[in-house]
Amino acid sequence: MTSVIDRPAPRAAAPAKPPRTPRRNLAGGRHLPSKVAVNGLLILGSAYMVLPLLWLVFAATKNAGELYSGDAFAFGSDLVANMQRLLGQDDGIFLRWLGNSILYAGVGAIVGGFVSLMAGYAFDKFEFRGKRGLYASVLVGVLIPNTATVIPLYLLAASIGLTNTIWAVLIPTLCNPFSVYLARVFSSGYLPAETLEAARVDGAGPIRSFLQVGFPMLVPGFVTIALFQFVGIWNNFMLPLIMLQNRDLFPSSVGIALWQSQVQQNPEFSTLVIAGSFVSVLPLIIAFVMLQRFWRAGLSAGSVK
Template identity: 75%
Template structure:
């Protein structure tokens, strides 16, 4: 029988090179340990983040089923039997004022989100596709506006609204919501990713002007970006607290955020308001959940396009 022996590597003088033996399993044990540690660390961070977001929501759901006497005395995640009673009292309190607050929030957030998304798309389209004098400087100003927190602009906005007599009106909350620098930035990203220049050039060859090109060609292609921006704006306006708190004095114009705060300020004097605050907070998140569930296929596509770009 003949056996084939692999030739050993040799040096230039013909001597065989002797290699030190490699400890068996050295590479096989380190890599799985590293992968296991990375997996455990990543999953641990995800679990902590999920718990941070989900546990308060679970507490809110269970707390809505309890009355004032068992709200803080019973176990945190033990359901009670006052869910229907709490909702009935909430809807009947002060002549059904909560329904008015909820309708105001839907009006502020819905109208503000739609108008702001359309204005942002117009601005993002102009910054991306059009050439005009001062374009770079103006866009830099928009980016600076992204860095300014909304709370820093509340007092200047109040002084401007007071100078024209718009305080204590719906327009004092709606008009500032129509413009958002971050939405303009997102719109420019979506315009660059979703709208090829060749499509607009073909529209111009066919005789379409800038406005017709945007409305007939650009806007239908930017629908995912429009929905994504509108959802972001909807959530931001819905959760807005400082602006309507400063602008509005009439209780009938309050959104849910300010109305629930009004009830919360009375809890120390009257603990019976605690179930109203909890039930109102529960109902106030329902429109947000419904909006995200119904429009998830649009905003998920929009987020994916923005991340790739």
């Protein structure tokens, strides 16, 4: 006899699932107007900041006649002549003004930035009597505009005979409340208390702990503070205008304003004003390009604790 073996019937293949239709991003559609508005405002803000600088680049190549006629965003042919006249005007007085600006801004950025860094480090890491009150006064100082302090500073400088000297401009740059505030933020974000405690266990005192342990870790924050100080002092106008009468001590901002006041009597001074403004922007660009790596790191660390 032949035996028949029952074999299991093969299973039917499962029906293929229909492909999913992608859902429309309803949230993205709802937020589209806000994105367009935000990007539009950013574009307008960028144009507001970039277009004057771009115009300055083109204007520095033109003579007095071309400044007031023709296309504003077109190159002229007098860049070399404008620079030669700028550097030769009044026996090269602009170079003296530029050197004064570098002196005021450089000393204020390095020395003032270091003083602010030490103050912020002390507010963050030390406990002492009156700490909260002193730091509150620093925050109040951040809210006071610099122009409101010019007259009191002038009266103080006049009482001790410092007006019309470089010290009348240098000394006020050595203390900046906003820089102290930034330094405390950087100290709390960059420098763990455990690191300083380990240094104290190894026998380091407060000064040695700051110089050998704290300061190397705070270098990006110091560079950021120094850049803010440099730009603020470089663009400062009211303080040197009130403090100084000798034009050999003027920074470039006050010197260019002096030339600007003579444009109505002599229109040829307009090219000096444009060329001087163009040259005055270059040190700021160079400083940011050389130190932008530290600046970006300092801003990111200062914004996240």
